[in-house]
Amino acid sequence: MKKLISLFAGALLLSNAAFAEVEKYQIDVKGMHAFIEFKIKHLGYSWLKGRFNDFDGQFDYDTKNPENSKINVMIKTASIDSNHAERDKHLRGKDFLEVSKYPAATFKSTKIISKGKGKADIHGVLSLHGVNKEVVLDAVEIGAGNDPWGGYRRGFSATTMLTLKDFGINFNLGPASEQVEMLLHIEGVRQ
Amino acid sequence: MSKYPINTRLLHWLSALLIIGLFFLGLWMRSLDYYSSWYQTAPNIHKQVGLLLLSIMALRLLWRLKTPAMAPLTNHKPWEIKLSHVVHVILYIGVFVILISGYLISTADNKGIEILGLFEVPALITAIEQQEDIAGLVHEYVAYGLMAFVGLHIVGALKHHIIDKDKTLKRML
Numbered sequence: 453m454k455k456l457i458s459l460f461a462g463a464l465l466l467s468n469a470a471f472a473e474v475e476k477y478q479i480d481v482k483g484m485h486a487f488i489e490f491k492i493k494h495l496g497y498s499w500l501k502g503r504f505n506d507f508d509g510q511f512d513y514d515t516k517n518p519e520n521s522k523i524n525v526m527i528k529t530a531s532i533d534s535n536h537a538e539r540d541k542h543l544r545g546k547d548f549l550e551v552s553k554y555p556a557a558t559f560k561s562t563k564i565i566s567k568g569k570g571k572a573d574i575h576g577v578l579s580l581h582g583v584n585k586e587v588v589l590d591a592v593e594i595g596a597g598n599d600p601w602g603g604y605r606r607g608f609s610a611t612t613m614l615t616l617k618d619f620g621i622n623f624n625l626g627p628a629s630e631q632v633e634m635l636l637h638i639e640g641v642r643q
Numbered sequence: 644m645s646k647y648p649i650n651t652r653l654l655h656w657l658s659a660l661l662i663i664g665l666f667f668l669g670l671w672m673r674s675l676d677y678y679s680s681w682y683q684t685a686p687n688i689h690k691q692v693g694l695l696l697l698s699i700m701a702l703r704l705l706w707r708l709k710t711p712a713m714a715p716l717t718n719h720k721p722w723e724i725k726l727s728h729v730v731h732v733i734l735y736i737g738v739f740v741i742l743i744s745g746y747l748i749s750t751a752d753n754k755g756i757e758i759l760g761l762f763e764v765p766a767l768i769t770a771i772e773q774q775e776d777i778a779g780l781v782h783e784y785v786a787y788g789l790m791a792f793v794g795l796h797i798v799g800a801l802k803h804h805i806i807d808k809d810k811t812l813k814r815m816l
Contacts, residue, residue: 530773537751537775538686544776625677 473516477606477640479509479525485607485639488527496628502534502543509559511640513606518572519564525636527557529580547623554581562586574610581619587612589636599641607639646814647713654703655815661696662738662793665689666786690749690756694764697742704735718809723799730796737789740781747771747778 479486489503509525530551532543544551561576570593578587589610596606615631616622646652672685715724749756750766751774757763771777803811 530776535752537754538749540752541748541775541779623677 473514474520475513475515475604475606476643477511477513478643479507479511480605480639480641481508485605487635487637488525489635489637490632491635492625492632493628495626500534502532504528504531505533506531509638511638513640519566521561521564523559523561523574523576523638525559525638527559529555529557548621549581557581559587559589578614580614581621583619585618587614604642605639606642607637610636610638645713646816651703651706652815654699654706658696658699658703658738661692661699662789665692665696666790668692669786690745691758693742693745694756694758696738697746700735700738700742704739707735713814716809716811718807719811727799730792730799733792734789734796737785737792740785741789744778744782744785748775748782751775751778 486507487503488507489501491499491501494500504527506528507525509523511523512521514520529549530544532540532549532551534540534543543549557578557580559576559578561574563575565573565575567573572591572593574589574591576587576589577584589612591608591610594607594609597604599605612634613631614634616625617630647655668685668689672681672689675682675685715727719727746756746764747768750764751769751771753766753769755763755765768774800812800815803809804813
């Protein structure tokens with residue numbers, strides 16, 4: 453009996469310890485210290501940049517074993533903003549995002565491979581324009597620590613290249629513009 | 644036979660040409676390939692001609708409100724007078740709604756519309772949530788609806804000309 457209790461207590465302690473190391477973060481969209489941007493070549497001559505203004509998400513960060521971390525992001529597709537109303541309207545329409553049919557895009561991580569020096573490959577499923585596809589975010593930790601207002605924050609950047617056709621977006625923008633690079637700058641506030 | 648005043652007739656036919664022209668230009672320009680040489684030119688023409696039509700329509704509306712309407716022909720039946728009046732009001736409202744919504748699409752990002760490189764019509768309203776999308780839907784569907792009433796207007800004019808053999812159409816020529 454004594455043995456059983458100590459075993460149970462040990463297991464409890466262990467699970468508690470493991471639990472304590474996984475920090476839960478809410479992406480700071482209230483203070484907007486997070487940015488989801490995209491860039492795509494225009495005709496092959498320059499970069500066109502834009503961003504999504506409305507998104508939300510959480511991540512778990514395991515300080516002992518970063519590979520045990522997780523992230524979820526949900527983006528409202530209608531919030532696309534490339535600083536040009538007619539283009540934004542076109543991007544929301546049937547040639548591109550079809551936001552009335554597919555109002556949200558989501559990313560859920562499935563596994564994280566640490567590459568050392570604060571770098572990691574975040575594998576996950578991106579759901580965009582009705583297509584679920586495995587993508588890999590090339591992520592780098594920027595920093596973490598106390599903020600001046602009594603909270604604790606952690607931030608990272610990540611990029612990934614998407615091929616528009618893979619997500620059923622077939623509008624012909626020319627051979628130099630078949631891929632779009634997504635750039636995420638995420639800051640989370642520890643809960 | 645007394646015709647409509649010459650400026651009424653001129654502005655009527657000019658707006659008829661522009662309204663129908665803009666409708667088909669609008670349809671066509673949306674189907675253009677990104678690499679078409681018209682991809683930027685066609686919308687530019689569409690916007691500038693749209694604003695030209697807006698000033699013409701404003702002039703017509705002022706003219707119409709300031710001068711008494713021409714009396715209906717004596718052979719016009721009461722239901723014809725009533726129906727034609729309703730169609731005319733709908734045509735005016737429809738055209739203005741399309742013109743204003745079109746302007747609201749283009750200027751939603753607080754950028755004006757340049758006219759012939761000479762001056763710019765400034766953006767005035769930019770604060771509506773998802774302005775370009777809502778204005779875009781209004782612009783599209785009211786344009787389809789307007790074309791139905793344009794059709795009715797034409798059918799009415801032809802009915803008077805061909806079936807009733809009266810001067811209804813002739814006094815606008």
